[in-house]
Amino acid sequence: MVSFTRKVHRAWSAVKWGQSRRHEAGNQGAFLGGIGDCEEGILQPAIIVQSHRRSGTHFLIDTLLQNFQVARDWFQLEEDFFSRLGRMPVVLKSHERHFGEKTHSRDPWHSYLHWVAATACYSSAFHLHIVRNPRDVLRSQYYFDRKGHEPRHQIAPTLSFTDYLASPSSRDPEGRLTPPAYWCAHVSAWGRRSDVLHLRYEEMCLDMPGQLGRISAFIGLPVLHRRWLPSTAIGRNTSERQSQLCAADWGPAEEALLQAAAAGFDLPRLGYGLETEGQIPPLPVPQHRRYQPAAVSMIRPTPAYAAQMDI
Template identity: 30%
Template sequence: MARLDVTEVFHGILFPGHLHTQDSLQRALEFPFQDTDILIVSYPKSGTTWMQEIVTLISSRGDPHLSHTVPNWTRAPWLEQYYCADFLKASSSGPRVLTSHLPHHLLGPALQASNARVIYVSRNPKDVLVSFYHFHKMANFLPEAGSFPEFLDKFLESKLHYGSWFDHIKGWTNQAAALNLLHVTYEEMSMDLRGTLDRVSSFLQRPLLEDELNNCVKHCSFSSMKDNKMINYSLVPGEIMDHSKGSFMRTGQIGDWKNMFTKEQNQRFDSVFNSKMHDCTLEFVWEEEEEKGESR
């Protein structure tokens, strides 16, 4: 199957040309945010789809109708992709939900003039790397993944599409105090989904009743999402995503990186991580069984 991996280079960062144009990327930087907007931001493969579903269900007070009938890329369009403006024009009334992979140094200035709510989603970068590697195999709009060691090198050298994971997370979380921002991790969603729903609903000022919360938990569990065609990207044509090469939603597990990394690769990753994140004050909790997690 022919690949569609045309690349756009924007401000030194690689983006898939299939979905992004210079004009659409520039429009994102100039987007007129409203105070009622909800913006979900993440580096790829960090739990974006999960958070889109959480926000949808909280907004509908646990009613799954919208999440079962409207694709998530329509409900929460990607700000930097070319179709976003048309989707927003066609959307119904109510707070707009937007999604972005853009780093803070590009998108942050557009947010300064508004009080839009930003939900930043992060994940253990080792799991991000493994998930992104498998996604490259099925996404025909991304370059060939190559071998895992080659892919690992590109990740650590910030040469993959969407730029540096390290710069992305530091850029957004360092600005949390200046923005109306809530930081949620993939691991929190996995280990305490109900607690995450409570945090997000409180942040969005949409407190839920007990039965509404129960419905949210039910419909945004990983197994429920994996079976939902509006979420699992199975509706995307085969020439764009080769579904014979994998599933968009694979395992949903934390710690899957241990099935891919060699001891030497793990040591190298930790060394680069510690070097690049030495000025980051975040404490990362990536393992359920560890008291403080794998942290810096």
């Protein structure tokens, strides 16, 4: 039973929410009381898989669903999954460009209380970030967009792979970054966080037991006997099928576009042949499991790269 005082507080908070700009509320000013009739501490933490598209997102989601005691369905942060957190952890999927992108936006939320619940869940979640060789990512994304799995990002079938990499990405809100630069911005932003478990797609393929051990230590759940579940992957075999219709070979022109983009960002040392001067350290090892709300700012290109791209 929700008390009259709490109802009044929620109503007044909702009024203030409607009258103020979203970014002024922030995490510190958020209403972080109980969610529904659940008392603090009852809900299980969420596990959020963060990635650039086509980096092995659903490969990691499937790994979690098959090897850990978590809910069998995965969700987006803006969906209603909260009742399930009363029983066990839930796996969420996100392609955020940087930490907190969704919770610092008005767009996905149905109400003030929906945002409050999602923000509380997000700030206490375990964030796992998976990264993959950008050459494989960009080639897969080209075929993914050519097929039109996401209609708003569908490209013309006549657009070549090279032109695709050289054109502004439809995923960049400002329409300025090319696909290689968008990937660099994403990895640069996430690579700075030491409260996130960073995983490499290639290492998971080569040493799954070792990577499961890292995940287990981070999320605090034991590795269980592997259970079979159908794959959650989206656009499976798209690259194989599309490659029969249109070649997307990685050659000198494509490599030059990637290296030019990499030179404009402070990338962590990933081991993908993108070593440049002034790089930040390798992907950090998380020192703690719980997260504190933090101010978020999108990583921007260096001045030299901005001038080159006329940004």
